[in-house]
Amino acid sequence: xxxxxxxxxxxxxxxxxxxxxxxxxxxxxxxxxxxxxxxxxxxxxxxxxxxxxxxxxxxxxxxxxxxxxxxxxxxxxxxxxxxxxxxxxxxxxxxxxxxxxxxxxxxxxxxxxxxxxxxxxxxxxxxxxxxxxxxxxxxxxxxxxxxxxxxxxxxxxxxxxxxxxxxxxxxxxxxxxxxxxxxxxxxxxxxxxxxxxxxxxxxxxxxxxxxxxxxxxxxxxxxxxxxxxxxxxxxxxxxxxxxxxxxxxxxxxxxxxxxxxxxxxxxxxxxxxxxxxxxxxxxxxxxxxxxxxxxxxxxxxxxxxxxxxxxxxxxxxxxxxxxxxxxxxxxxxxxxxxxxxxxxxxxxxxxxxxxxxx
Amino acid sequence: xxxxxxxxxxxxxxxxxxxxxxxxxxxxxxxxxxxxxxxxxxxxxxxxxxxxxxxxxxxxxxxxxxxxxxxxxxxxxxxxxxxxxxxxxxxxxxxxxxxxxxxxxxxxxxxxxxxxxxxxxxxxxxxxxxxxxxxxxxxxxxxxxxxxxxxxxxxxxxxxxxxxxxxxxxxxxxxxxxxxxxxxxxxxxxxxxxxxxxxxxxxxxxxxxxxxxxxxxxxxxxxxxxxxxxxxxxxxx
Numbered sequence: 001x002x003x004x005x006x007x008x009x010x011x012x013x014x015x016x017x018x019x020x021x022x023x024x025x026x027x028x029x030x031x032x033x034x035x036x037x038x039x040x041x042x043x044x045x046x047x048x049x050x051x052x053x054x055x056x057x058x059x060x061x062x063x064x065x066x067x068x069x070x071x072x073x074x075x076x077x078x079x080x081x082x083x084x085x086x087x088x089x090x091x092x093x094x095x096x097x098x099x100x101x102x103x104x105x106x107x108x109x110x111x112x113x114x115x116x117x118x119x120x121x122x123x124x125x126x127x128x129x130x131x132x133x134x135x136x137x138x139x140x141x142x143x144x145x146x147x148x149x150x151x152x153x154x155x156x157x158x159x160x161x162x163x164x165x166x167x168x169x170x171x172x173x174x175x176x177x178x179x180x181x182x183x184x185x186x187x188x189x190x191x192x193x194x195x196x197x198x199x200x201x202x203x204x205x206x207x208x209x210x211x212x213x214x215x216x217x218x219x220x221x222x223x224x225x226x227x228x229x230x231x232x233x234x235x236x237x238x239x240x241x242x243x244x245x246x247x248x249x250x251x252x253x254x255x256x257x258x259x260x261x262x263x264x265x266x267x268x269x270x271x272x273x274x275x276x277x278x279x280x281x282x283x284x285x286x287x288x289x290x291x292x293x294x295x296x297x298x299x300x301x302x303x304x305x306x307x308x309x310x311x312x313x314x315x316x317x318x319x320x321x322x323x324x325x326x327x328x329x330x331x332x333x334x335x336x337x338x339x340x341x342x343x344x345x346x347x348x349x350x351x352x353x354x355x356x357x358x
Numbered sequence: 359x360x361x362x363x364x365x366x367x368x369x370x371x372x373x374x375x376x377x378x379x380x381x382x383x384x385x386x387x388x389x390x391x392x393x394x395x396x397x398x399x400x401x402x403x404x405x406x407x408x409x410x411x412x413x414x415x416x417x418x419x420x421x422x423x424x425x426x427x428x429x430x431x432x433x434x435x436x437x438x439x440x441x442x443x444x445x446x447x448x449x450x451x452x453x454x455x456x457x458x459x460x461x462x463x464x465x466x467x468x469x470x471x472x473x474x475x476x477x478x479x480x481x482x483x484x485x486x487x488x489x490x491x492x493x494x495x496x497x498x499x500x501x502x503x504x505x506x507x508x509x510x511x512x513x514x515x516x517x518x519x520x521x522x523x524x525x526x527x528x529x530x531x532x533x534x535x536x537x538x539x540x541x542x543x544x545x546x547x548x549x550x551x552x553x554x555x556x557x558x559x560x561x562x563x564x565x566x567x568x569x570x571x572x573x574x575x576x577x578x579x580x581x582x583x584x585x586x587x588x589x590x591x592x593x594x595x
Contacts, residue, residue: 192466211465
C-alpha cells in the first residue's frame with residue numbers, strides 16, 4: 001500500500017512539474033516557535049513537538065505552506081511556481097482510523113500579475129488531476145466575508161475583533177450578537193462598568209504576573225469606550241448574516257452577492273474578483289454553472305487563507321478532505337518581513353487518492 | 359475473574375471502600391500497610407487491584423482491568439475518545455472537584471471567557487507571544503477553549519503547584535482542579551465565572567476493550583449486588 005501511495009504522490013508531483021512548477025524541498029524537523037505561531041490552534045495542538053539539545057524546541061513538519069513561503073521569501077524568483085512532496089505529521093486525537101503520518105503533494109503559485117487567473121489556474125489543475133476520482137468540489141471566498149466586516153459601520157476595535165474571529169464561527173456569532181445589541185453583556189461586565197462610573201474599582205490585593213497594570217488599565221479604558229459605542233445597525237447585521245449563510249451554485253451565488261452589494265457597497269470589489277475568477281475558470285474549461293459556492297467555506301478549518309478557498313471531498317463522508325487549498329496573501333506579508341506577494345496553492349493527500357482509485 | 363482497579367491510598371481509597379461496603383461488597387487491604395494487595399468479599403470472583411488513581415484510565419484503556427474507580431476528569435483528560443474506550447457504570451458521589459480557569463485577582467477587567475480571549479489578543483500584540491495557561495489537563499482544557507472560540511493562548515505543562523506559576527512568571531493564567539478555592543485565593547487568583555471545564559467526581563468505569571469472557575457472569579452478579587444496571591454498551595457474550 002505504501003508503495004502505491006508513493007507512486008501516486010510521484011505521479012501528482014510530476015503533473016505539477018509539467019504544469020511549470022519547480023520542485024522544492026523542506027526540512028522535516030523545523031524550528032517550532034516561529035512556525036507554530038503562524039498556524040491556527042488546530043494544527044498547533046496536533047503538531048509533534050520535540051526537544052533538540054542545541055536548537056531548542058523543534059516540530060515535525062505539520063504542513064508545507066509555511067516552509068515553502070519562507071524559502072520563497074528568502075530567495076525565490078518572482079513570479080514562481082513550486083511543487084513539493086513529502087510526509088507531514090499530525091497527532092490524531094481520536095480512535096477513528098486516521099493517519100498521523102502521511103504524504104502531502106502540493107502546488108503553490110506566487111504571482112503578482114493576475115490573482116484571479118492564478119486562482120483559476122490552481123483550481124483547474126487540481127480539478128483536472130482529481131477528475132477520475134469523482135470527488136465533489138466546494139469553493140468559497142474568505143475575502144468577501146472580510147470585506148463585509150471591514151465595511152461595517154462601527155469602531156475599528158469592533159471590526160478588528162470580528163476579523164480576528166472570522167475563522168471561529170461561534171465566537172464571531174457571539175461578538176456580532178453583542179455588537180448588534182441583541183445580547184446583554186455578562187453581569188460581571190455591567191458590574192465593572194458601574195464601579196468605574198462610580199469611580200471605585202474593586203479592591204484586588206497584590207498585583208501578580210506578567211500582564212501589567214497598564215495593560216489592565218488600557219483594557220478597562222477600551223471596555224468603557226465600547227460600552228458607549230452604538231450598536232451595529234440591525235439592517236447591516238442582517239445583511240452580514242445573509243452573506244455568511246449564502247450557499248448556492250456559483251452563478252446564482254454571484255447574482256445574490258451582486259444584489260447584496262447594492263446595500264453593502266464595500267464588498268463590490270471582492271464580488272467582482274469572484275466574478276473575474278469564475279470567468280477565468282470557465283475559460284479553463286471548468287463547469288462553473290454547477291460549481292458549489294459557500295461564503296463561509298473554510299471558515300472553521302483554514303486559518304491562514306484570506307481569499308479564494310476550495311476543497312475536494314469523497315462521496316463517503318467518513319473520508320477526510322482529499323484535497324484543499326486557497327489564497328493566503330496575508331501570510332506572505334507576515335513571513336516576508338515587510339515584503340509580500342500574492343500567493344495561492346493547494347495540497348492533495350495521495351494516501352486518500354490511492355484507495356479511491358483501487 | 360473480574361479485576362477491579364481502585365485507588366491505592368488516601369481518602370479516595372477509603373471512600374471507595376465505604377461505597378462498596380455499604381452495598382454489601384467488602385473491600386480491604388491485605389498484608390502489611392505498605393503492601394498494595396487487597397481482597398473482596400461479598401461477590402465471588404472479584405479481584406482487587408490497587409493502583410494510583412492516575413494510572414487507572416490507562417489500565418482501563420489497555421483492558422488490563424475490567425472495572426476501575428477514578429476521577430471522571432482523569433478519564434476524560436487521559437483517554438482520547440474516552441467514551442469509546444470506557445463506559446460509565448456509576449457516579450459514586452464523592453471526590454468532587456471542578457476543573458476551572460483562574461486568572462490573577464488583579465485582572466479586574468477579566469471575569470469571563472470572552473474577556474480572557476480579548477486579553478489574550480492584546481497580550482500577544484504587546485508581548486509578542488501567546489498568553490500562557492499552565493495546566494496538567496491538556497486535552498480537557500484545549501477542547502474546552504476550542505469549543506468556546508478562545509484564541510491566542512498556549513498551554514504550558516504544570517504537574518504541580520500550578521497556582522504558583524503566575525507569580526513565577528511562567529504563566530499568565532491556570533486551569534486546575536479546585537474543591538474549595540482557598541489555595542486560589544491565597545495565591546491572589548480568581549475563577550472565571552463561565553469557565554467550569556468539568557465537574558469531576560469519583561466514578562466507576564468499565565473497560566470496553568477488556569476480555570470479558572469469564573468476567574461477564576461475575577459482572578452481572580456484581581452490578582445486581584450493587585443495585586446498578588449493566589452499562590448500555592456492555593454486551594458480554
